Amino acid sequence: MxxxxxxxxxxxxxxxxxxxxxxxxxxxxxxxxxxELNLTDVEEIISQYDGNSGFxxxxxxxxxxxxxxxxxxxxxxxxxxxxxxxxxxMQYYATGMNKMTLKPGEHYDKLxxxxxxxxxTFDPFGQGEGVYDFDxxxxxxxxxxxxxxxxxxxxxxxxxxxxxxxxxxxMNGIIDPxxxxxxxxxxxxxxxxxxxxxxxDMDKYQAILDETARxxxxxxxxxxxxxxxxxxxxxxxxxxxxxxxx
Numbered sequence: 710m711x712x713x714x715x716x717x718x719x720x721x722x723x724x725x726x727x728x729x730x731x732x733x734x735x736x737x738x739x740x741x742x743x744x745e746l747n748l749t750d751v752e753e754i755i756s757q758y759d760g761n762s763g764f765x766x767x768x769x770x771x772x773x774x775x776x777x778x779x780x781x782x783x784x785x786x787x788x789x790x791x792x793x794x795x796x797x798x799m800q801y802y803a804t805g806m807n808k809m810t811l812k813p814g815e816h817y818d819k820l821x822x823x824x825x826x827x828x829x830t831f832d833p834f835g836q837g838e839g840v841y842d843f844d845x846x847x848x849x850x851x852x853x854x855x856x857x858x859x860x861x862x863x864x865x866x867x868x869x870x871x872x873x874x875x876x877x878x879x880m881n882g883i884i885d886p887x888x889x890x891x892x893x894x895x896x897x898x899x900x901x902x903x904x905x906x907x908x909x910d911m912d913k914y915q916a917i918l919d920e921t922a923r924x925x926x927x928x929x930x931x932x933x934x935x936x937x938x939x940x941x942x943x944x945x946x947x948x949x950x951x952x953x954x955x
Contacts, residue, residue, distance in 0.1 A: 717902055719894060720830055720880050722772065725787040726756040727901045728894055729773045737890050739775070739783055741872040742826060742858065751775045751783075769805055781822045782806050788829045795833050799825055799843075799857050807855065825857045830880060832861045839864035839877065 717724050729735045736751050758774040773785035784802055792798065803825045810821035827833075834841055843857040860873070862880040869877070875888045885891050 716899075718880070718882055719876075719898065720787055720789055720828075722787060722789075724898055724901060725785075726772050728897050729785055730754050730756040731897060734890075734894060734897065735773065735775055735785070738785070738876065741870070741876060741890075743824070744870065748777060750778060752778055769802055771802065771806075774806075779821065780810060781824070782810060783824045784826065786825070786827045788827050788833075789831075791831050791833070795827070795829075799827060799859070803845075803855050803857060820854060823855050825855075827857075827859045828862065828877075828880060829859060830862050832863055833859055837861075837864055837866060839866050839869045839874070 719725055732751060735754050740748050753776050755774045758771040771784050772787055775783045784806060803823055806823045839861055841859040845855040862877040867874060875885050875891055879891050
């Protein structure tokens with residue numbers, strides 16, 4: 710095993726997004742997560758997918774959105790900050806993705822299966838498990854349409870299949886040179902960092918964050934003005950009513 714700490718690793722948001730936007734990398738990781746699905750291909754991969762579907766809904770952005778030949782969706786997320794609202798965030802992402810699987814006019818039985826996968830550099834549920842599984846299904850038919858997996862790279866149990874454990878080790882900076890997949894990830898990672906693409910993406914990503922913040926600020930100003938106008942009208946009506954009373 711080799712430990713690397715001197716460079717941005719796979720847990721870096723931009724690095725993860727770039728490396729997993731490469732089809733072979735994304736497909737292999739999904740195959741390691743879902744051995745039972747026997748995945749052979751991914752049709753489309755979108756990095757930093759903007760899931761906003763309306764002006765009044767809370768925005769969400771997916772690190773990696775991928776789909777298979779049957780239209781089933783996979784969301785891959787790298788999480789390094791310990792958010793108290795992580796369970797609610799996972800649920801929000803999943804329900805948002807569900808809406809994306811149906812086109813106007815399609816019947817609900819065409820709803821595709823949604824998979825949400827979080828890779829955490831901490832234990833989000835404090836139970837020491839390497840993975841936490843959540844399945845949402847119909848209680849009678851047991852038909853499952855929504856899966857959530859949360860991996861914890863800090864788990865000391867090491868009871869997962871060796872292929873996915875190797876990726877979790879990679880998250881911790883431990884590189885297994887005998888794993889050709891992890892070796893390829895490191896090559897793609899090094900090229901991305903050394904080529905300067907990451908610096909360009911950092912600027913682009915910051916511009917997106919700035920634009921999002923600007924729109925949020927504008928919305929807050931409009932709301933404040935609307936509230937101020939409302940209060941002015943209420944105050945005026947109250948004053949006029951008092952005059953009439955007097």
